[in-house]
Amino acid sequence: MNFDEGLRLAWQTVKTNKLRSFLTTLGIVIGVMAVIGMMSTINALDRYMTQELSAIGGNVFWVQKFPAVQMGRLDRKYRLRKDLKVEHAEAIKRKATLVEAVSAELYWFGKQVRYKNEITNPNIIVYGGDEYWADVNGKALSEGRFITADDVLHRRNVIVLGMDVVDKLFPFLYPVGQNVKIDGIRYEVIGVMERKGQFLGNSQDNFVTIPQTTFTKIFGEQHSIGIAVKAKSTELLSEAMDQVTNILRIARKVPAGAENDFEVVTADSVMDTLRTMTGFVFIAAVVICAISLLVGGIGIMNIMLVSVTERTREIGIRKAIGAKRRHILSQFLTEAIGICLFGGLIGIILGVVIGVVVAQAFKLPPVIPVWSIFVGVGFSLVIGVVFGTYPAMKAAKLDPIEALRYE
Numbered sequence: 001m002n003f004d005e006g007l008r009l010a011w012q013t014v015k016t017n018k019l020r021s022f023l024t025t026l027g028i029v030i031g032v033m034a035v036i037g038m039m040s041t042i043n044a045l046d047r048y049m050t051q052e053l054s055a056i057g058g059n060v061f062w063v064q065k066f067p068a069v070q071m072g073r074l075d076r077k078y079r080l081r082k083d084l085k086v087e088h089a090e091a092i093k094r095k096a097t098l099v100e101a102v103s104a105e106l107y108w109f110g111k112q113v114r115y116k117n118e119i120t121n122p123n124i125i126v127y128g129g130d131e132y133w134a135d136v137n138g139k140a141l142s143e144g145r146f147i148t149a150d151d152v153l154h155r156r157n158v159i160v161l162g163m164d165v166v167d168k169l170f171p172f173l174y175p176v177g178q179n180v181k182i183d184g185i186r187y188e189v190i191g192v193m194e195r196k197g198q199f200l201g202n203s204q205d206n207f208v209t210i211p212q213t214t215f216t217k218i219f220g221e222q223h224s225i226g227i228a229v230k231a232k233s234t235e236l237l238s239e240a241m242d243q244v245t246n247i248l249r250i251a252r253k254v255p256a257g258a259e260n261d262f263e264v265v266t267a268d269s270v271m272d273t274l275r276t277m278t279g280f281v282f283i284a285a286v287v288i289c290a291i292s293l294l295v296g297g298i299g300i301m302n303i304m305l306v307s308v309t310e311r312t313r314e315i316g317i318r319k320a321i322g323a324k325r326r327h328i329l330s331q332f333l334t335e336a337i338g339i340c341l342f343g344g345l346i347g348i349i350l351g352v353v354i355g356v357v358v359a360q361a362f363k364l365p366p367v368i369p370v371w372s373i374f375v376g377v378g379f380s381l382v383i384g385v386v387f388g389t390y391p392a393m394k395a396a397k398l399d400p401i402e403a404l405r406y407e
Helices: 003-016 018-056 086-095 149-153 163-169 212-219 237-251 267-310 312-320 325-361 370-396 400-405
Strands: 060-064 099-111 124-129 141-144 158-161 179-182 185-193 207-211 226-231 263-266
Touching: 018 267, 018 325, 018 370, 060 237, 086 099, 086 226, 086 237, 099 212, 099 237, 124 212, 149 212, 158 163, 158 179, 163 185, 163 207, 207 212, 226 237, 237 263, 263 267, 267 312, 267 325, 267 370, 312 325, 312 400, 325 370
Parallel strands: 124 207, 158 185
Antiparallel strands: 060 226, 060 263, 099 124, 099 226, 141 185, 158 207, 179 185
């Protein structure tokens, strides 16, 4: 018996016992589907984050009060840190010689923007920025101009809109030159930022930016700010980070030998942290998949043992007309592999579908790793061989006379 004939017999077994075969291969389907679906999602997230952080530039880093990525309850030592203030950003501007731009980043979440009778939802983020804010955050203008040093110096009531605000307030009107209100205060629209779209289901365009001095005049400085710093070059990034760290330690009176009471974060460090987190998720997924595959393998062994029992007379007849042990072994082993490949194929298809659906749900570009498909096929083959060998050997060892007498 050749391999093709064995696969045809396996397919015949699947068709004859559709429900039993489906339930038997369910563990393999779930295991393979989970591996491919999980890896597709992780790869899509990784590629998107890499593109977004690359757009900002390899010579940009951020100073903030808390770690960039936090899991669980925030440690007490972080909560007790002193807030970062605009004065700290000013100290960096005055003293740092290796940086090209410094931007203090203030924000207030949950404001509404009004234009005549139109009003946005109360989920708009108001940023306080300066002339460097768009550059260090990887944002670009689509209309008008951005905030200038003169706007910051004179605390002008000017505003740059994100596209969500424009879509809501100015669907049929050119926004630049119009006046909008936040909390009853009037601002002149001077520019519109390019659309960024959504990330993980959250819009990146529901914001407005005003001069940071105007922000502190109206909202005050009630919480810690972030400071974005752009080094003069990628090669000087490490030295610039050290220089900024020393400036801040002196400005914040951090004792010698004590650890920093602030975080210095780069795009690479954020990506490393995210990859570590997704690595743990992947390990957990692999454990779950292994359990599913084990259950599927036990199911395969069970159905093959049942098949051997049901086809005992067939085995006796085949042996009586000259079939050798290796032929019977090959037949049942090929059937086991074929059933596993059938389940693996379904798992691959469902895994690809899940990967695409999840990516689209979170507005990510779908990425299906080709190697994960080969892993799914490999798992199916291994399960078929490992759990199909014992039933195949049992069939091969049957005594032909006893087998022919079996009723």
